Amino acid sequence: MAEANNSDFLILITIFVGLGVIILVFLLKWIKQEQSNKDNTKNDKSAKSKSSSTETSGKHGKKEQQAAKPKKKQLTERETRRTARANEKGFNHPWLLATLKGHTGRVLDMDFSANGKYLVSCGDDRTVFIWGAKELANKDRKSLRVNIEFDYATHVKWSPDCKAFIIHRFNENCLEVYKVDKKKDGWLTASKAVTFPKGHDTDVIGMGIASNGKFIMTCSNKTDMIVWDLKGEKLAKLDTFLMSTECAKISPCGRFIVASGFTPEAKTWEVVFDKSGDFKEAKQVPQLNLGGHSSGVYDVAFDVDSSHMATVSKDLTWRLFDTKVNYKQGQDARLDISGRYESSSSKSLVALSPNAEVLVVATANDLQFYSTMTGKLDSTVENISNEHITSILFDASGKHLLVSSDKQIRVFLNVPGYRCAIAHAKEKLKEHQTSATRERLQQLVKESEDFLKNF
Numbered sequence: 001m002a003e004a005n006n007s008d009f010l011i012l013i014t015i016f017v018g019l020g021v022i023i024l025v026f027l028l029k030w031i032k033q034e035q036s037n038k039d040n041t042k043n044d045k046s047a048k049s050k051s052s053s054t055e056t057s058g059k060h061g062k063k064e065q066q067a068a069k070p071k072k073k074q075l076t077e078r079e080t081r082r083t084a085r086a087n088e089k090g091f092n093h094p095w096l097l098a099t100l101k102g103h104t105g106r107v108l109d110m111d112f113s114a115n116g117k118y119l120v121s122c123g124d125d126r127t128v129f130i131w132g133a134k135e136l137a138n139k140d141r142k143s144l145r146v147n148i149e150f151d152y153a154t155h156v157k158w159s160p161d162c163k164a165f166i167i168h169r170f171n172e173n174c175l176e177v178y179k180v181d182k183k184k185d186g187w188l189t190a191s192k193a194v195t196f197p198k199g200h201d202t203d204v205i206g207m208g209i210a211s212n213g214k215f216i217m218t219c220s221n222k223t224d225m226i227v228w229d230l231k232g233e234k235l236a237k238l239d240t241f242l243m244s245t246e247c248a249k250i251s252p253c254g255r256f257i258v259a260s261g262f263t264p265e266a267k268t269w270e271v272v273f274d275k276s277g278d279f280k281e282a283k284q285v286p287q288l289n290l291g292g293h294s295s296g297v298y299d300v301a302f303d304v305d306s307s308h309m310a311t312v313s314k315d316l317t318w319r320l321f322d323t324k325v326n327y328k329q330g331q332d333a334r335l336d337i338s339g340r341y342e343s344s345s346s347k348s349l350v351a352l353s354p355n356a357e358v359l360v361v362a363t364a365n366d367l368q369f370y371s372t373m374t375g376k377l378d379s380t381v382e383n384i385s386n387e388h389i390t391s392i393l394f395d396a397s398g399k400h401l402l403v404s405s406d407k408q409i410r411v412f413l414n415v416p417g418y419r420c421a422i423a424h425a426k427e428k429l430k431e432h433q434t435s436a437t438r439e440r441l442q443q444l445v446k447e448s449e450d451f452l453k454n455f
Ligand SMILES: *[C@@H]1O[C@H](CO)[C@@H](O)[C@H](O)[C@H]1NC(C)=O
Pocket: 201, 202, 203, 221, 222, 244
């Protein structure tokens, strides 16, 4: 018993001594640190008094220094402001037809109404703007600002009848319908009409309304896609099976939904209604999947009648497909042409002119125009703004390309479109044509050549 007590005592002593040593080491360290901190502050103080003494010693020197310092600061501020202004205002390009100003935050999405009369845009400044689209180049163009309460819209689309637009609210993560009415003076007013229930748990990356007015589509950045009726009832919930989804759009014909993301193939669904107009199903159409890339697909685009679809991929290529195929008989979308584009490793967007003759890739703040006849780069427009391009959109005539990046929407003339029109006409003139067609084509070539003389 006594022996055991003894050894217990020994252990206790060892522990106490050990603890004592540890505490001592910490104390020493702490004292050292305190000392060095004091030294530092001392050094600072002495340095300060030194510099202030040099300042006071030369009276003129002090005044000059004091006067010079803020002046220099002001100058650099003014300079930076000036360069910022130069970048905003000063971006100029022979093809730049107009700049739509009104948003005070980044413009995120744009859409033309089906009747071609209006452009709608939304931004992170909590506003939606409607612009008179017939007078885009006119400084006196009309516009209407609609405020989105406590939130902002990431997506905006016109309803096919042009009597409403729908937005996707970012914070609420839900869809909202705004009614658009004509005022007595002919211009418009807009008011909130319906708010849909929340459909997705994560960010929505795509929203659309079918041109036939039969359904609305939203898709999250994961893999859940919803087909809605116009009243906010869910018709179908789909899984994109894309791992993560970056783009989801309804084709202009209103029949297909195309989505792309992490996988090297964009997927296509057909939304089917029965003869009485009731929703039947949304089914995958593997024949119209757009593949052949070796990496994820950032974005897809359509021509006016959905007979061509284009993809742009992380693998630095774009692909143009002929989708006017008999897919119901098992015919696959056919690759027309593909090309490589330049990128500084940011997400890229693609747009197709309504006649599918010009394909535009937007990457960072640059535009690259390609001829879909040759696949070759026609031109680039660089450094449009300090911020990345958020959306690109051809108008129905194909003569203008709208680009949003910062607070402004820039309207560019589609000059490459004229060159492509000449090339296509000349190609057709090689074949046998009726004299009327011949004349029309020759006229087209002449008019386009005249137009191009200005650039
Ligand atoms: C998807 O959205 C959520 C927010 O809802 C966000 O936290 C997440 O980073 C997004 N994922 C991707 C891949 O962008």
